[in-house]
Amino acid sequence: MISLWLIILICVVYLGVLFWVAYYGDKKSAKKSIVNNYFVYALSLTTYFTAWSFYGNVGKVATSGISFITTYIGPVVLSPLWIMLFKKIIRVCKREKISSISDFIATRYGKDKFLGNLMTIMIFIFIIPYISIQLKAISTSFHILIDASDQNVISNKIPLIIAIIMSIFVILFGTRNTRSEQVNEGMVSVIAFEAIFKLIAFIIVGVYVTYFIFNGFGDIFSQAAEKDILGPVVNIQDSLEGGYWDWFSLIILSFFVFMLLPRQFHLIALENKNEEHVEKASRIFPLYLLAITLFVVPIAIAGNLYFAGTGFNADSYVLRFPIERGNNILATLVFLGGFSAATGMIIVETIAISKMLSDHIFIPLLLDNLKVFSTTKLQQTIAFCKKISIPIVLLSAYAYTVVIGEDYPLVETGLISFVGIVQLAPSFFGGLFWKKANRTGTILGIVAGFCIWFYTLLFPAFIQSGLIQNTSIISDGLFNIALLKPYALFGLDNLNNISHGFFWSITFNVFLYITGSLFTIPKGIEIQQANKYIDIKDPNEYRFRNRYKKVYFYQLYELIIKFIGSEETNIYIDQYEKEYQKKYNSKDILEIHFVDYMENILSDYIGNISARIAISKLLNEEPLNRKELIEILEETKDAITHSKALTIKSNELERIQKTLLESNEKLKEIDQIKDEFILTISHELRTPITSIRLLSEMLYNEPESYMDKKDVFLKTIIQESERLSDLIDDTLLQEKLELGQLKWEYDHYPIHELITNAVNAVLPISKDSGITVLNNIQNDNHTIVYADRKHLERVFINILVNAIKFNDPEKELQKIEVSLIKDQNSITICIEDNGIGIAKENHKKIFNTFVQVQNKRQKIKPKGSGLGLSIAKKIVEHHNGVLNVDSKIDRYTKFLITLPLKLSDNGY
Numbered sequence: 001m002i003s004l005w006l007i008i009l010i011c012v013v014y015l016g017v018l019f020w021v022a023y024y025g026d027k028k029s030a031k032k033s034i035v036n037n038y039f040v041y042a043l044s045l046t047t048y049f050t051a052w053s054f055y056g057n058v059g060k061v062a063t064s065g066i067s068f069i070t071t072y073i074g075p076v077v078l079s080p081l082w083i084m085l086f087k088k089i090i091r092v093c094k095r096e097k098i099s100s101i102s103d104f105i106a107t108r109y110g111k112d113k114f115l116g117n118l119m120t121i122m123i124f125i126f127i128i129p130y131i132s133i134q135l136k137a138i139s140t141s142f143h144i145l146i147d148a149s150d151q152n153v154i155s156n157k158i159p160l161i162i163a164i165i166m167s168i169f170v171i172l173f174g175t176r177n178t179r180s181e182q183v184n185e186g187m188v189s190v191i192a193f194e195a196i197f198k199l200i201a202f203i204i205v206g207v208y209v210t211y212f213i214f215n216g217f218g219d220i221f222s223q224a225a226e227k228d229i230l231g232p233v234v235n236i237q238d239s240l241e242g243g244y245w246d247w248f249s250l251i252i253l254s255f256f257v258f259m260l261l262p263r264q265f266h267l268i269a270l271e272n273k274n275e276e277h278v279e280k281a282s283r284i285f286p287l288y289l290l291a292i293t294l295f296v297v298p299i300a301i302a303g304n305l306y307f308a309g310t311g312f313n314a315d316s317y318v319l320r321f322p323i324e325r326g327n328n329i330l331a332t333l334v335f336l337g338g339f340s341a342a343t344g345m346i347i348v349e350t351i352a353i354s355k356m357l358s359d360h361i362f363i364p365l366l367l368d369n370l371k372v373f374s375t376t377k378l379q380q381t382i383a384f385c386k387k388i389s390i391p392i393v394l395l396s397a398y399a400y401t402v403v404i405g406e407d408y409p410l411v412e413t414g415l416i417s418f419v420g421i422v423q424l425a426p427s428f429f430g431g432l433f434w435k436k437a438n439r440t441g442t443i444l445g446i447v448a449g450f451c452i453w454f455y456t457l458l459f460p461a462f463i464q465s466g467l468i469q470n471t472s473i474i475s476d477g478l479f480n481i482a483l484l485k486p487y488a489l490f491g492l493d494n495l496n497n498i499s500h501g502f503f504w505s506i507t508f509n510v511f512l513y514i515t516g517s518l519f520t521i522p523k524g525i526e527i528q529q530a531n532k533y534i535d536i537k538d539p540n541e542y543r544f545r546n547r548y549k550k551v552y553f554y555q556l557y558e559l560i561i562k563f564i565g566s567e568e569t570n571i572y573i574d575q576y577e578k579e580y581q582k583k584y585n586s587k588d589i590l591e592i593h594f595v596d597y598m599e600n601i602l603s604d605y606i607g608n609i610s611a612r613i614a615i616s617k618l619l620n621e622e623p624l625n626r627k628e629l630i631e632i633l634e635e636t637k638d639a640i641t642h643s644k645a646l647t648i649k650s651n652e653l654e655r656i657q658k659t660l661l662e663s664n665e666k667l668k669e670i671d672q673i674k675d676e677f678i679l680t681i682s683h684e685l686r687t688p689i690t691s692i693r694l695l696s697e698m699l700y701n702e703p704e705s706y707m708d709k710k711d712v713f714l715k716t717i718i719q720e721s722e723r724l725s726d727l728i729d730d731t732l733l734q735e736k737l738e739l740g741q742l743k744w745e746y747d748h749y750p751i752h753e754l755i756t757n758a759v760n761a762v763l764p765i766s767k768d769s770g771i772t773v774l775n776n777i778q779n780d781n782h783t784i785v786y787a788d789r790k791h792l793e794r795v796f797i798n799i800l801v802n803a804i805k806f807n808d809p810e811k812e813l814q815k816i817e818v819s820l821i822k823d824q825n826s827i828t829i830c831i832e833d834n835g836i837g838i839a840k841e842n843h844k845k846i847f848n849t850f851v852q853v854q855n856k857r858q859k860i861k862p863k864g865s866g867l868g869l870s871i872a873k874k875i876v877e878h879h880n881g882v883l884n885v886d887s888k889i890d891r892y893t894k895f896l897i898t899l900p901l902k903l904s905d906n907g908y
Contacts, residue, residue: 025189074254126420201337206295445513
């Protein structure tokens with residue numbers, strides 16, 4: 001046993017070494033990369049070998065036989081396919097700038113936001129149990145290693161402490177690269193270092209157990225045979241409940257999961273610096289798995305022999321041997337080996353999941369609710385989202401460990417996550433190879449698979465952990481329906497829990513994925529993305545186009561007319577010749593630009609892939625064979641099938657584009673109005689304030705000098721103060737109208753009374769301006785309106801003041817007439833002047849907020865904020881009325897206020 005504080009110190013030193021390795025890797029990347037080689041690439045993929053593998057494999061063999069090997073047979077079987085599969089995935093990721101596996105799937109199916117969110121949430125749920133077992137493994141090994149006297153509050157919080165420390169580490173070294181195609185060399189360096197360290201640690205403890213505690217492999221197996229414990233371990237049929245079917249299902253499961261685990265996808269595709277590394281890595285990786293599993297069975301059998309009757313958990317055998325033998329140095333090395341296996345997985349998995357959360361959940365959510373005004377603020381927001389996602393992932397895993405993880409063995413929990421992750425397989429691989437796969441099928445499949453996975457695997461885990469009390473569901477089925485037993489769904493009861501959950505979840509998933517894709521029509525962008533994924537080529541493959549053999553005009557012409565006819569072909573050739581001022585003859589050798597132009601034209605008719613095949617054959621001087629021509633025609637048939645749907649979508653997009661352009665123009669206009677308003681308000685406020693200040697200072701500093709002008713100055717100060725007050729009142733009133741916070745006081749009033757009050761209010765101003773105001777409305781107490789007196793009078797006053805302000809001084813008789821037009825249900829008040837008039841194009845603008853129009857005859861911009869008519873229009877509309885204008889330049893302006901005569905109280 002080792003003291004608590006010594007182990008903590010060792011862990012701190014080890015993490016310090018990881019920090020140094022990461023720093024060194026980042027530093028070297030600026031000069032000569034240490035990760036740009038196939039060996040490091042192969043080592044990075046060994047994060048597949050986690051604490052589950054380091055401790056759990058031995059426990060699995062000791063209790064259930066050698067079924068653990070199925071987890072590794074899948075990746076080994078897959079290794080010959082790496083060159084084809086991995087290279088294709090890497091190329092897609094680099095061309096499409098993919099940032100995660102959820103991004104990979106969402107981009108394939110039309111760059112769909114909802115699908116990206118759905119995938120992210122499901123992957124998060126799938127992976128949290130897997131991360132939790134890494135924390136559990138560290139915690140368990142920690143408690144086994146330390147003295148019993150040191151078991152205290154701190155030791156009980158080890159998973160939480162590790163989660164916090166790993167959060168800090170990942171934030172420092174995992175979030176510095178913002179570009180998806182930029183390799184995180186510091187992180188990859190750490191993963192490669194830990195791959196070597198855990199391998200050495202496991203081999204050393206294997207040698208120690210096999211050759212120092214026992215006398216070699218023969219001794220272990222002979223003792224096991226004597227005590228009848230060898231058969232159950234090595235018997236394949238008995239090692240799993242469902243026998244060979246369970247073996248087969250777990251091999252298939254690991255086959256897919258090796259590529260689909262977020263950390264594996266991240267390292268395979270996003271951290272790859274050169275796709276040529278894949279081929280050699282495919283040979284190195286199986287050798288690594290062989291080396292690190294070589295001593296699993298011997299240690300497990302040895303543990304069953306050595307610790308028989310002790311009650312020790314078989315998952316702890318790897319660490320128990322050196323502890324029980326008093327070899328603290330080896331025990332510490334083994335502990336650090338398991339620690340490195342766990343932290344390597346935690347680092348990459350957390351980076352991958354947190355990137356999904358930030359890219360698909362948090363950043364879009366923030367941008368939908370926050371206005372990011374600057375690039376700097378946007379970058380800070382993105383950085384924050386990426387960093388906060390990391391502790392969310394690790395603390396969620398810690399919570400799972402506390403609530404459920406303690407009641408499940410490592411391997412069982414890991415396999416639950418495996419079955420969850422394999423639900424991505426249909427949409428992932430279907431997207432790479434099946435052109436007709438679409439978004440609808442993907443959503444139907446993944447949701448069905450998730451639901452079955454949850455019900456058959458995660459839900460029973462909740463029950464067994466005590467989180468859900470109704471244990472009868474496992475034995476009797478949901479609603480006491482036997483066919484709905486989580487571990488025997490639809491009566492299938494001869495498989496182990498993992499194989500059973502895998503079978504039903506993937507069956508429903510694949511069925512709905514295929515059915516949904518076959519019976520729904522994909523969007524245009526889905527078809528486009530399908531072509532990009534399925535027909536991804538080597539980036540160097542098309543370099544021959546710069547050095548192709550001579551292609552004559554007549555050769556390309558004959559090819560194109562086969563598909564689109566001579567008439568259409570000639571039209572496009574004429575367009576090209578006019579645009580680039582060229583004239584081709586049949587024997588002319590073509591430039592590559594013209595070839596590309598015709599390929600694009602051809603792709604509009606028969607699709608990108610078919611056009612590329614046809615043109616490539618021509619450039620290589622290979623004739624199209626019958627099979628290839630049939631394939632082209634088949635694709636043309638598919639293109640025609642989707643043409644109507646695409647045409648409808650195209651028209652819809654054109655309409656949306658037109659609407660967006662119109663909205664953009666309106667926004668520009670509003671922005672300009674806003675700027676003008678700010679300038680106007682600033683000017684209007686500054687003018688009275690400056691006048692008041694200047695006159696006040698003059699009276700204050702030299703009262704005797706301006707004694708004779710004191711009354712004039714004070715009168716001006718009062719007027720400017722009133723002007724300032726009016727301006728502030730207008731601005732506040734406008735805001736209250738916009739927010740609907742204005743208080744209204746409605747009552748019944750004779751209309752002539754309101755008009756007369758307004759006319760009397762402006763008479764002093766009109767007399768000073770030499771303008772006659774004629775009120776032609778007779779005293780009529782029967783013409784009643786239901787109105788807010790104060791605000792409606794304000795409308796009349798505002799229009800009358802504007803009529804005075806915009807008079808025509810060149811006319812001998814300047815006048816304003818107020819008249820009334822009455823019909824059965826409404827009245828119209830007409831305020832007409834013979835001033836300078838308003839141009840027709842400004843008739844609507846004058847009612848906009850902050851707008852002031854300037855007549856060509858006006859040398860200076862009129863006073864005012866441009867709020868008056870906007871406020872007047874809103875007040876009239878609140879009275880269920882209408883405010884219109886009719887005007888002709890240099891002749892007249894009429895403002896027409898139409899109000900209802902009879903209104904119900906419910907209208908207000």
